[in-house]
Amino acid sequence: MKHMTLNNLLVAPTLALAMTFTCANCQSKSNRVAEQQNPQNEQTMENTAKVYFTSDISPEGLVKVYEALGMEAKGRVAVKISTGESSMSNHLRPELIGALVQKVNGKLVECNTAYAGSRMKTEDHIRTIADHGYNSIGGVDIMDAEGEMRIPVRDTTYMKYDIVGTHLANYDFMINLAHFKGHAMGGFGGVLKNASIGVASSNGKAYIHTNGLTEDADHLWEYILPENQDKFLECMGNAAAAVHDYFKQDGKNIVYIDVMNNMSVDCDCDGHPAQPRVKDIGILASTDPVALDKACLDLVFNHVDSDGDDAKPLQERINRQHGLHIIPYSEGIGLGTTNYELIDIDMTSSTSN
Numbered sequence: 001m002k003h004m005t006l007n008n009l010l011v012a013p014t015l016a017l018a019m020t021f022t023c024a025n026c027q028s029k030s031n032r033v034a035e036q037q038n039p040q041n042e043q044t045m046e047n048t049a050k051v052y053f054t055s056d057i058s059p060e061g062l063v064k065v066y067e068a069l070g071m072e073a074k075g076r077v078a079v080k081i082s083t084g085e086s087s088m089s090n091h092l093r094p095e096l097i098g099a100l101v102q103k104v105n106g107k108l109v110e111c112n113t114a115y116a117g118s119r120m121k122t123e124d125h126i127r128t129i130a131d132h133g134y135n136s137i138g139g140v141d142i143m144d145a146e147g148e149m150r151i152p153v154r155d156t157t158y159m160k161y162d163i164v165g166t167h168l169a170n171y172d173f174m175i176n177l178a179h180f181k182g183h184a185m186g187g188f189g190g191v192l193k194n195a196s197i198g199v200a201s202s203n204g205k206a207y208i209h210t211n212g213l214t215e216d217a218d219h220l221w222e223y224i225l226p227e228n229q230d231k232f233l234e235c236m237g238n239a240a241a242a243v244h245d246y247f248k249q250d251g252k253n254i255v256y257i258d259v260m261n262n263m264s265v266d267c268d269c270d271g272h273p274a275q276p277r278v279k280d281i282g283i284l285a286s287t288d289p290v291a292l293d294k295a296c297l298d299l300v301f302n303h304v305d306s307d308g309d310d311a312k313p314l315q316e317r318i319n320r321q322h323g324l325h326i327i328p329y330s331e332g333i334g335l336g337t338t339n340y341e342l343i344d345i346d347m348t349s350s351t352s353n
Contacts, residue, residue, distance in 0.1 A: 052065050075172030143165025180258040180263060295340055
């Protein structure tokens, strides 16, 4: 079968906003964080996740926000990134992430894609990794290069298991290092997407995208229908929970980081993304993936636009794909909470959502 590319994708029609995020308006990189709160939804600290923020998008800022988590990466450490489809994609560059990878003595990890392009086949993906400079910081382990395995899921409504690369078993700790941006199918991509679609093998990606209808990447596009959009989003949340659970057993562990820079409406899997219209915001980190992605979404949806700094295109992309649906679903299956304390490590202050 001839494979389709993302440029051939027929996306779902505009969908209504599923959730309303309530927090104070953002005025500057510091103020937009310090004021983000929801006084009508006060929770006890026991039910509140900590989300750390820095506006310093630099190697030093990335290391600093990781250290704020207070959870040392031990053993064999995987740092999950997207390697990016082309040199024009907005993937996280080696120059930004190298210091963190070196600090934790980690190995960058990724999986092959389920669509035709520079990363569908392992041999092509290896060349792309080299072209994008990742070999300068130790290279990338393509986790499904030698096969795939199944791990349990919490919700078997659509998926009976999650399909990941066999090399996942080689790691004791994962830093889920995501680039927060838009996405043609999911609406947005953050740590939930990076844990689900990102850690899935090529066939596992097909299984998630088709809400369990096929696990054959050669037939992916035959089963993607607009009316199944919410099912797909739920499968993403379900797969993210499966990876989280995998790293919460046998002494393993996992932490999550979202980098909010170069936030195009298009994913890093797009080789020709639209230019970002909203300015960079910062880096956020948490041990709770639901709270982390929600904090990023709150910053996007409560952004105060100005000349040259417009979040509306990204908001519209997220709404068009009903992207917010993954948040309450993931909370509902117990993956995390939408109640969070946002701690600005630049100002050493915090607010609760």
